[in-house]
Amino acid sequence: MFKKFLIAIAGFIVVVLTLGAVKAAQIQKMMSVSHVPPPSAVTTAEAQAVQWHSYLNAIGTLAPVQGVTLAADADGTITRIVADSGTAVKAGDLLVEIDTSVETAQLAASRARAELSRINFERAKELWDRNATSKSDFDLADATLKQSLAEVAAIEAQIGKKQVRAPFDGRVGIRLINVGQYVARGRALLPLQKLDPIYVNFSVPQRQLPDLARGQEVGIRVDAFADRTFKGTITAINSEVDAATRNISVQATLANPDEVLRAGMFARVEVQKSAAETQVVVPATSIAYASYGNSVFIVEKMKGEDGKEYLGVRQQFVKLGATRGDLVALTEGVKPGEQVVTSGVFKLRNGAPVQVNNVVQPTSSATPQPANT
Known part of the structure; x- marks a missing residue:
């Protein structure tokens, strides 16, 4: 029995040694392989x-070359709105008319008096030329005619104040009044802006002032037309630096024939320096x-x-x-x-x-x- 036990022990040892030798050979083979990561x-x-x-980069705001909010110059009731919202108008076009019925009647009476004064003046002049009247009568007729014509002009001016006309070519914004509405003097009626050309106002730090000059090219981008760059030129540089921010204000002018750019838009501005x-x-x-x-x-x-x-x-x-x-x-x-x-x-x-x-x-x-x- 003891002999069989020894034989079993010896066999187990041989198996363990064989497995150890095989494992050692495998480890040695793995160690010989390069572990450099692949490229x-x-x-x-x-x-x-x-x-x-x-380029100098800045943030700007678009502004009209000319832009106003037209207001009433006299009290009265709106009788007619000629130019509706969004209409393109020319300088001198009638936009809004306030009731002038009283002034129109006064104008008719004044013109009648002026016509009578003119007839009296011509009669007095004819008599004066023939030395058939006194100089005082002729002067009185002359003064009465001038006074009558002045009264006509004054009433026509009152009527003109109730006819709101465009001071320049532009586009009417959204009107703020309606027909039949009573407005007091100074009441806002409608905005009017000239959009071609259009300004872009922006500021840059004072240290960049030497890089700016009139006529310099600028590029403008707005969110509404992200795929387009609008070209313009610097037309004005402020004469003073803002004491609070130490920035200087700059104004560039852009052509806007299609009026796609509107006043108040946020703009990203790039100013190209002169030297490459x-x-x-x-x-x-x-x-x-x-x-x-x-x-x-x-x-x-x-x-x-x-x-x-x-x-x-x-x-x-x-x-x-x-x-x-x-x-x-x-x-x-x-x-x-x-x-x-x-x-x-x-x-x-x-x-x-x-x-x-x-x-x-x-x-x-x-x-x-x-x-x-």
Whole structure:
């Protein structure tokens, strides 16, 4: 029995040793395999040096070249509204008429008196020419005629004050009165604005004053027409700086023949500086944004620990400049001609191996369609 037990023990030991040898061989084989992660597939683009005009960005408000809210110049009841809301009118067009029945009757009587005064004056003049009347009678007839004509002019002026006319070409806004409504002197009747051309008023910090000049080109974008850029020129720069904000007010004029731009609109303004500057630009997708600093990954040949060369990436911190569409200018960190990763940047680390595949590239246009907003 004891002999059989020893044989069993010996067999068990042989099995354990055999299994240990097999496992050791497997571990040794696994240790001999390289554990370098496979290269990450990325796309790349070459950093380019281009000539870009710098821009000043500001927030502005559209304002009419001429705009008023017309008011009543006399008391009375509205009898006629000639120009309804939204109507285009010319200077001098009748817009609103207030009741003038009393003044019209007074005007008829005054004109009758003026006509009689004219007849008396002509008779007196004829007699005076023949020395058949005194100088005082002739002077009295002359003065009476002038007084009658002045009375006619005064009543016509009163009637004119009750006929509200357009002071300039423009477009009527939403009227504030109705026919039959009694209005007091000074009561607002309707707005009138000239929208072509139109102003955009904006402010910039005082330090940017040297970059501004009359005639400088500006680009305007509004939310209502996000796919359009309206061009204009600076026509006025304020003569003083706001003491509270240290900003200076600027006014630009834009053509608005279709009147699509309306007063009061919020506008984003870009003022183009006169001199172009050389900028190193890369696609916006190549930027790895981080709170500790923005960076790009530059593709270049590297050497591994075993001395073999491979294609890897170097993380380079950069300073961002202006943006044009899908492109970003870099003021520091990248030289023209260097290859930067444009997609897959968030899965990379410094020194990581990469495989470049540029069959499909992200868009990188300075003027994409539709435009970036």
